[in-house]
Amino acid sequence: MAENKDKLAKLEAKYDKAYERKDALAEQIEALRKEILNESDQKKKNKLRAQRDELIKERDSIIITEDTVKIPMAPKTKKIVTAVVAIIVVIALLFTYVATGFVRKGVSGTLGWPQKIFTAYTLTDADGEKHKIKVNTYNYYFAMYYNNLQSTVSSYKQYGIDLDEANMNVDFDKKLSEQTRTEDGKTQTWLEYVQEQVEDSIKHTYMNYYQAVKDNKGKEPEITDDQKKELKEALKNYKTSAHKYGFTVSGYIEAAMGHGVTKDVFVREATIAYIAENYESDHKEDSETKTYTDKELEAYKKKNEAKLQSVDIKMFECDSEDDAKAFKKALKADGSNFADLASKYSSDDFDKKANKNPVETTYKDINRISMEALSFALCTADDKDKDKYPGLDWLYSADRKAGDVKQDSTTVVYVIKPAYMSKTKTVNVRHILIAPTSSKSSDDSSSSAKDCTDKEWAKAKKTAEKVLAKYNEGDKTSESFATLAKSNSSDGNASEGGLYENVVPNQMVPTFNAWCFDSSRKAGDVGIVKTEYGYHVMYFEGKNDQAVWQYIAQQKLSAQESEEKEDAVTLKKNWFGSRYCEIDTDIDA
Incomplete structure (x- = not known):
């Protein structure tokens, strides 16, 4: 008693x-x-x-x-x-x-107090230290992923992307636990899939966060002024919405993001995410500048030579298998009419015009690793074994010879040069994107440069020519070009002066790529290139010391090290605490 x-x-x-x-x-x-x-x-x-x-x-x-x-x-x-x-x-x-x-x-x-008190997961870092992840942290990440998933699906619908093909066919009017998805032969409910993604996000973020604190002598690093500003702006917007619906800020955030996710939790989790993001970015830069010995690179090459080899090909993706069969049947033995056929079987007017240029369907010096990342049917992994690529096995086989042709589902490929080990070096290039503005853009958010009229394209070209003329009137340096990029380019890397470093063959769209890897290209060269995105004012920084295969080997070795470190970190679910985690679609219940 x-x-x-x-x-x-x-x-x-x-x-x-x-x-x-x-x-x-x-x-x-x-x-x-x-x-x-x-x-x-x-x-x-x-x-x-x-x-x-x-x-x-x-x-x-x-x-x-x-x-x-x-x-x-x-x-x-x-x-x-x-x-x-x-x-x-x-x-x-x-x-x-x-x-x-x-x-x-x-x-x-x-x-909401159980979400603040109970542990949903225990994260054990690479040094064996254990860290508790509260339920409200899980709920925060669940809401963030769930909202992003809704936004992605909405965007796919808006742009006419087939949800079944993209494996994103989820109905938000039904419970996630009552819907299934299949990927790589594995069938699971949408709830199980979302929970896996949330767990991965928590593990990845907190792994970097705790490492950032350790590397900063046990103190939490400061976030940037821009990040502080973003966070302040987000809270301001939440406050406006909260007052509109009669909530406090904490009440509004909790209603939107789940039990226990108050204003303080939101600020805390956002700050942790910023710190983790900053650490990962800095760590990535360190990894990219890390060098491996020639012996280490040669060892990687010996083990992975089949994936590092390149081919020269012509390739086109048709809208249907019937079209692909007709394409192959009409293709001449020397491949000379490949561009004409690509134009004929293109689905829109823009591509019909563009594909008359052989450059658009020619892929020179493309290695297997790059091919595996493409969306062509030929580049698709086997349904039963995601590590096997039957189409690429054919293409990179030692049996291939110039003139070989294959129709793989909707893809038609013509071999110009069979597999070889390239000596091409990576390049650095700057560009200024002048995108044409469509009159439809105000009414149709899905419109793109392809939808623009000839007049609108002509206007964009004239602007690109003016920008290039302005560059030529100046001191013609990389720095002056970068300054023009910051104030004129509509590309996402404008703030970096339009710079792309360590570009590998076929990383960029065809005409952009062809300009970069023209055999006559030298440092300081400028020009204008048209792609499906607009007109690009180009500046060639120069070639790097590393061959493409060496650069890829270095990136793979660095990624391997990072994966090993991440594999050393574990995230274990707490059965009792996880009973309070948000589930299904009713995150505001």
Whole structure:
């Protein structure tokens, strides 16, 4: 009995300090507001509103000034006893809800304290140190991934991408646990898939975060001023939305992102993500500049020579297998009409014109690693074994010879030069993208440069010519070109002066690629190239010392080291805590 009294006394002290009356009422009001939002029955809705209004009156009747605290309710002793009893009831309900699987709908779920207290996962870092990942952290990442998934699916629909083909056919009006997806022969529910992605995100982010803290002598590194500004702006937007719907900022964020994800949790998790992102970026730069010995590179080459070899080919993707068969049948033995056929079987007017240029369908010096990343049917992995590529096995076989032709589903490929070990070096290049503006863009967000009229393309070309003329009028240096890129380019790398480093053959779209790897190209060369994205004002920085295969080997070795470090980090689920993690589509329940 005495032991129970001690426990009650500790509970009284803990909750008397943790919750002031107004805060407790505010939480109850927020919980009711959420229930009202999600309740479809009008009678129940009205009843909940009445309860909410009573609690608001009670909250407003509590007067707190510098001199007095007026609580026109039951005495403090009764409040403590009620609080203790309530906690005991919550603890009793806790196990009931866990047992029945409805904890998220329960009283404890509504209050949000289990999400702040309980551990969802334990992360063990590469040094063997253990770190607790709270439930509200999981809920934050779940909401972020879920919202991003919705946005991605919406974008796919907008751009006419087949959801089944992209393996993104998920219905957000149904529970994720009631829908399945299959990838690489593995079938799982969408909920299981999302949970795996969330776990990977948490592991990756927190691995980098804790390493960043260790490398900074145990202190949390500062985030950048721009990141602080972004975070401040996000909170400002949340505040506006919260007030619009009658929420506090914490209440609004929790309603949107799940139980326990308050304003403080949002700020904390966003800060941790920024720190992890900064560390990974710095670490990536270190990895990219890390050099391996010739012996190490040669050893990688010997082991992976088949994937490092290049071919020269002509290749086109048709809209159907019937078209591909007709294409192959009409193709001349010397491949001389390949471009004409590509133009004929192109699906839109822009490509019909563009593909008349043989450069658009010619891939010179393309290695197998690069081919595996392409979306051609020929480059597709085997359904039963994702490590096998039947089409590429044919293409890079020692049996291949110039003039060989293959139709693989919708792909037609013509061999110009069979597999060889290239000596081509990577290059650095700058560009300024002048994209034509379509008159449709204001009404159709899916419109692109391809939709622009000849007049709009002509206008873009004229602008590109003016930019190049301005460069030629100046001191004609890399720095002056970079300055022009920052103020004129519409490409994402404009802030970096339009610079692309260590470009490998066929990394860029065909005409861009052909300009970069023209055998006559030398440092300081400039020009204008047209691609499906617009006109590119080009500047050639020069060739690098490393051959393409050496650069790829270096990147692969570096990635291998990073993978080994990440594999050393583990994330173990806590069964009890995970009962409070958000599931399915009702993240705002």
